[in-house]
Amino acid sequence: MAIFSSISRTLRNSYCSLQKGTTLSRLMSNVPENTVYGGPKPQNPNQRVTLTQLRQKHKKGEPITMVTAYDYPSAVHLDTAGIDICLVGDSASMVVHGHDTTLPITLDEMLVHCRAVARGAKTPLLVGDLPFGSYESSTNQAVDTAVRVLKEGGMDAIKLEGGAPSRITAAKAIVEAGIAVIGHVGLTPQAISVLGGFRPQGRNVESAVKVVETSVALQEAGCFAIVLECVPAPVAAAATSALRIPTIGIGAGPFCSGQVLVYHDLLGMLQHPHHAKVTPKFCKQYAHVGDIISKALSEYKEEVTNGSFPSSAHSPYKIGRSDVDAFLNELQKMGLGDAASAAADAAEKIEATK
Structure with a gap:
């Protein structure tokens, strides 16, 4: 009975609001009002081209x-x-x-x-x-x-x-x-x-x-x-x-x-011989994105190879000094002394680059 009383109160309140000049919203449908018989509406520029x-x-x-x-x-x-x-x-x-x-x-x-x-x-x-x-x-x-x-x-x-x-x-x-x-x-x-x-x-x-x-x-x-x-x-x-x-x-x-x-x-993305073969004569290239991609990949390979990437700037996730010490102790207890040494060396190097 409490549920029915609640529904009745909601309907009464909605009706009273309508009487005061406000719009009664749909309570039981997710279909927007005025979609089928609401008459023509101007095209929203953010909607799909028709x-x-x-x-x-x-x-x-x-x-x-x-x-x-x-x-x-x-x-x-x-x-x-x-x-x-x-x-x-x-x-x-x-x-x-x-x-x-x-x-x-x-x-x-x-x-x-x-x-x-x-x-x-x-x-x-x-x-x-x-x-x-x-x-x-x-x-x-x-x-x-x-x-x-x-x-x-x-x-x-x-x-x-x-x-x-x-x-x-x-x-x-x-x-x-x-x-x-x-x-x-x-x-x-x-x-x-x-x-x-x-x-x-x-x-x-x-x-x-x-x-x-x-x-x-x-x-x-x-x-x-x-x-x-x-x-x-x-x-x-x-x-x-x-x-x-x-x-x-x-x-x-x-x-x-x-x-x-x-x-x-x-965009000029296709640079290797296969793509050069299939790029049509009539196409104007408005950019040379492929050259930029190739250059970026070469730089990435070089920095990974020489160890300059990732630097501390691109190693953003930190662990506090006290947590590092506790972590090292846990590794020692587990019999992972080499792992503890590697973690300690890494922590020192990261700290030195700050």
């Missing part, structure tokens, strides 16, 4: 920024920089896992990258690549994979490559399943087997027309944007003009609606 915002930028002619990220630290960097779209690309196969192509990376590996990025990037629209072999067999497979990328990977949208009829059908099915899709035209790395390697596209009339036609077909399938990779600038300009949706260029010149680069490429 397709609506991207469409507004495109309509105003404002360039869209897109960068890849594959882990939590890089995602935080993109978030801090205010990048519009964060792509968890299957290029992780080459950049992170060290393969020569994007083909080997699996869906499960991509989902690990997606989850890490989702924990770090709170503001950009998150787009996950569908890796090779995860969507080509059927529209059912494509939709199932896309659903996993959103549900298990924490992404907001997916990207798929190519403009073959089956890919366009897959894109349409994914959109109809309620999932936003970015198309990818031009050099499609997953198709290097039929392209004959990492070769630019659109360099003759037939290929250039195909880039535009494929872009339009993907738009009609429901894609909200198209990545144009490694095509001549006039071809990208034509595709951009022909479309009602944004184009995101990568090695496609300045006439697209936005640009995308790989995080490691634009």
